[in-house]
Amino acid sequence: xxxxxxxxxxxxxxxxxxxxxxxxxxxxxxxxxxxxxxxxxxxxxxxxxxxxxxxxxxxxxxxxxxxxxxxxxxxxxxxxxxxxxxxxxxxxxxxxxxxxxxxxxxxxxxxxxxx
Amino acid sequence: xxxxxxxxxxxxxxxxxxxxxxxxxxxxxxxxxxxxxxxxxxxxxxxxxxxxxxxxxxxxxxxxxxxxxxxxxxxxxxxxxxxxxxxxxxxxxxxxxxxxxxxxxxxxxxxxxx
Numbered sequence: 084x085x086x087x088x089x090x091x092x093x094x095x096x097x098x099x100x101x102x103x104x105x106x107x108x109x110x111x112x113x114x115x116x117x118x119x120x121x122x123x124x125x126x127x128x129x130x131x132x133x134x135x136x137x138x139x140x141x142x143x144x145x146x147x148x149x150x151x152x153x154x155x156x157x158x159x160x161x162x163x164x165x166x167x168x169x170x171x172x173x174x175x176x177x178x179x180x181x182x183x184x185x186x187x188x189x190x191x192x193x194x195x196x197x198x
Numbered sequence: 199x200x201x202x203x204x205x206x207x208x209x210x211x212x213x214x215x216x217x218x219x220x221x222x223x224x225x226x227x228x229x230x231x232x233x234x235x236x237x238x239x240x241x242x243x244x245x246x247x248x249x250x251x252x253x254x255x256x257x258x259x260x261x262x263x264x265x266x267x268x269x270x271x272x273x274x275x276x277x278x279x280x281x282x283x284x285x286x287x288x289x290x291x292x293x294x295x296x297x298x299x300x301x302x303x304x305x306x307x308x309x310x311x312x
Contacts, residue, residue: 087242116300125202125289125302126243139299173243184231184250187300189243 087176087190095196096164104159104193106174114138115157116187117149118173126173132157161195169197200225202292204303211280212311218265219275219306221290228252229295232266232273237305238286246288249273251295277308285310 088107096102108115114133118126128141132151146162155176161168171194175187201224211217223232234246249257249266256264261281265274277284290303 114298116298118300118302125291125304126300127302128299131298139297141299175243184248186245186248191242 087174087188089172089174089190089193091193092191093194093196095198097198098164098166100164101160101162102164102195104161104172104174104195106157106159106176106190108155108157108174108176109188112176112178112188113155114177115151115155116175116177117157117159118175119143119168120171120173120192121167122170129159164197166197169195171195200227200292200294200301202290202301202303204288204290204306206306207304208307208309210309210311213280213282215280216276216278217280217308219277219288219290219308221273221275221303223271223273223290223292223301225271225292225294227294231293231295232264233291233293233300234262234264234273234275235289235291236284236286237289238283241286243289247275280310282310282312284308 090105116131117129120126130140131138135151148160151157171192173192174190177187203222230251232249237243247259261278263276287305289305292301
């Protein structure tokens with residue numbers, strides 16, 4: 084069974100640029116959630132995709148957008164990057180569509196640095 | 199809005215000791231779930247233990263157990279016989295039953311000393 088993978092591992096961008104982060108969910112999982120974890124803080128929920136539809140969104144501006152593909156992999160896109168977007172971006176997959184109690188399995192994260 | 203508070207930024211104990219990490223939360227909901235996650239240095243976030251609010255019995259997973267006090271909105275994690283591999287950031291998280299969004303605390307850095 085393949086775990087959750089994320090790419091790239093590290094990324095450096097400049098303010099104003101756009102970035103795409105990718106996540107491959109664990110086999111059998113139909114739900115992907117994205118989190119932003121600033122240094123020294125707990126993760127903050129960005130949004131969740133269930134069966135290719137957005138299934139909830141946290142307090143993030145519209146320049147944070149996402150996609151989920153038929154194979155349940157997912158992308159997080161961030162436009163007009165700001166310095167405060169520098170963080171570890173975590174992806175988690177689960178079969179939450181059946182129960183919110185189901186465990187979320189996390190990827191290793193993508194470290195984004197905005198200069 | 200739901201909030202999760204972890205009041206201990208850092209804790210340090212000797213190997214084999216027992217340690218308790220604190221977590222309080224605020225919600226007006228009756229149907230919710232609570233979780234403790236562990237994030238080792240440079241490694242992936244993993245689930246330690248979880249509790250459904252309607253279950254009065256405290257969850258236990260090997261050396262890890264919780265003290266769930268629903269009226270006090272408290273959900274502490276006890277680690278017995280601590281091991282060097284328990285060194286990590288520990289996050290308490292909350293999920294409302296009808297909303298699959300995880301709300302996280304700021305974390306407690308736990309250091310197990312040899």
